[in-house]
Amino acid sequence: MSKFYDEDDVADYDDEVPNFQDEDEFDDYLNDDEFELMKQLFPQAKKELQDYQGWDNLSVKVSIFDNNFELGPAMVELKRRFKKKEPKPEKKLSALEALARKRAESKLNKTPLVSTVPKVPLLDRLKSGDKQTSTATKTSINLAGRLQSLKKEGTTTCNDSGDQTKKINGTTRTKSSLQSKTHTLASRLANLRKHKPGTEIASTSDKEEVKKDAIHDNTRTSDNKYHRDDSWSILNQLKNSSCFCNVNSIMAIEKTPVSAGIADKQVSNSTFKRKHDDMFSIFYPNTNYRAVKKQAVANFSKPSPDDVVVNKQKAAFEVDKVNEKVADLSLNDEKTNEEPEYVTSEDDDNEPSAEEPLVKTHKKAEIPTKPKNPIDIASYLKTKKPHLNFVVLGHVDAGKSTLMGRLLYEVGAVDSKLIRKLEKESEIIGKSSFHLAWVMDQTAEERNRGVTVDICTSDFETTKSTFTIVDAPGHRDFVPNAITGISQADVAVLSVDCGTDAFESGFNLDGQTKEHTLLARSLGIKHIIVAMNKMDTVSWQESRFRDIQSELTVFFEEIGYKSKDLSWVPCSGLTGEGIFKTAYPSSQTWYQGPNLVGELENIAAKHSTIGEDVTKEPFVFSILDVTSNSKKTNTIISGKVESGTVQPGESITVFPSEQSCVVDSILHGNDSQKGDIAVRGDFVQLKLLTAFVEDIQCGDLASIVGVDIPSSQEFTSTLLTFKLDRPLLPGTPLILFRGATEQPCRIKKLCYSVDKRKLSKVLKKKVKHLGSQQAAVVEIELVQKTRRIPMFTCEQNKKLGRVVIRKEGKTVGAALIKSLDY
């Protein structure tokens, strides 16, 4: 027994074995080795028990477990416990069955088969009023008529009534009443088929099914010819019809064991899966699918973060007027003589909308408070390993979440029981390949859509370093969330799907590989580790690796990264090679560098702030999330320490509301453990005493009492533009992003253009508009005059002094703040 346990598990084993409620609970109890062994032994045990009744999966598994995974003794015990099934009495054959058997026997004896079925086509016989037509045949013709009219009804329903149909994954589904009607008819047709002496088979797979049935119950001819049957032709028609009528699904449902017991769980699962795949392909089949469907539809109908800001923007500007002006200009039209008219909105000075309440300003404290239990920061820092925050970027489906799920599993931050649980849950909805991604994608919306929506942070540790992963969404609709993620990181892991054509679609055609990398560069990411992912799909070919590497290198250099700022690691998030523990396959001989975690450790050591005196810099904190209990007595702000340190008992001021609060406690890591201190680079939660939570917003900044952060409405910056569809000019409606802040803004004034390679070099003193890839000093102002953003200049803080500008859902530029006008 002990051989199945590693040391940690022995302690578990000594504990009392729990009383298991169900099979899942038992599976979770097993360790990895036991689980694998059980996977092999359990099917064998089930097979041996097929002549026994009264057993269930859990009791079989428990018995195997109790018998130290030795099948022999377990089977003896089980067979003793359960009764052997009574043999079924010989079934009396019906006349038709007797006929079928006779025909089969005659075939075996090679005697010519004499068909008793008239060869006259069925419909002709009906027309000629053939009184000999069997009842079964008549019923089938009636059903044929009903099914055809049902099909018409279905088509009408599809065409006429939008609310009766739903298009899911390109397949039109009709309302369930129609489905159930069709099912009933289909089952009746199937029953008829059993009583008729021959059928024409709709498709190869159907032929296979009937062949199996014929062999099984011995009531069919063993001949490979199948006779014509109108019921089948109707099913064929249904199969080809455009509305629901999915014969495969009908067949699957028809074959579902009506009372599948626990012992038949596997059978029923596979039947369910088929039913699920064919009919409700994106929904969880074992739950109330209508409720799930409703939820999923509701999720999809919500506007994306970009939609929200674009809508706000539209409300705040006379967009059309500005766009008309912009459309008149060509990107290279530098010689426009007319000064573009400055477009103002009548709403400019309006009060903020109902969704954006005015933040009250409080009286800030001037005198700092002391830590409750002061600690010796220098000795604390000596115990700290180098820490690195990294963001995971890449095109949608490049495998970012899977890569991070695998990494967390291999470094032991996630236990194997969770992975097994996720494996099971994802299998149920037919998304088993996403089980590792589910470690990071935790909301139902993300799991159902298979797409990361929000940023997710997770901590892990190796012998050399500690890390915080920020998993960012790859989908273009969620770029604002990716910006928030990038703003928090020191370095980026860019996941590139090396699959055939996959890299090309993520890199060209407006994919997110370029946009994310540009954002990373604009927001001050110093180093990029390119995870050359999904190499398993191209058999670890070196040529594929090199081709992608050279194409990406050109792009990286264009945007200002040098080869020393880049690392390249071939890997597969799904199978694990190149991540941490799993060795490369023998076919991969051309890469000898560190695996992904090894490279992260190297970079952590390089970027480590250990040794730097963080006590000399002021404490500044970026707020990413705010929560509070119902009485508002306990407010928690989550975010990143941008500089300095803080300890419980010290007071901080939140900007722009300028309210000062005492830090009650500091919570660290995935399991919110209380800590004595937070230092630069830490992602923590600060529990505040008596805060006005309604005046704290995501994107606000906090600092130690005594240090002010200016909040501004207007600022001067150096703006570098990306690829533009239309030129930017004063008044163009834009959205400004900095960390978790997003605010409608516009260019107030184009001051002068500068050389984008040497920003101090002025090119033109008068600029009327800005085209793609240009640089200029501009004045930017927020649209809502009541709003202020706490800001630093780039000189004061390299990370917080940068903003990103988007327009109509596309990133159009990045700005370095030069000065604040407040």
Ligand SMILES: Nc1nc2c(ncn2[C@@H]2O[C@H](COP(=O)(O)OP(=O)(O)OP(=O)(O)O)[C@@H](O)[C@H]2O)c(=O)[nH]1
């Ligand atoms: N063969 C193979 N498939 C992979 C690998 N990594 C991920 N996949 C598959 O690619 C699909 C997408 O994976 P995700 O991890 O959700 O991709 P993502 O980049 O996080 O997706 P978004 O967050 O929505 O942008 C899933 O079906 C994964 O199983 C890999 O290394 N090899």
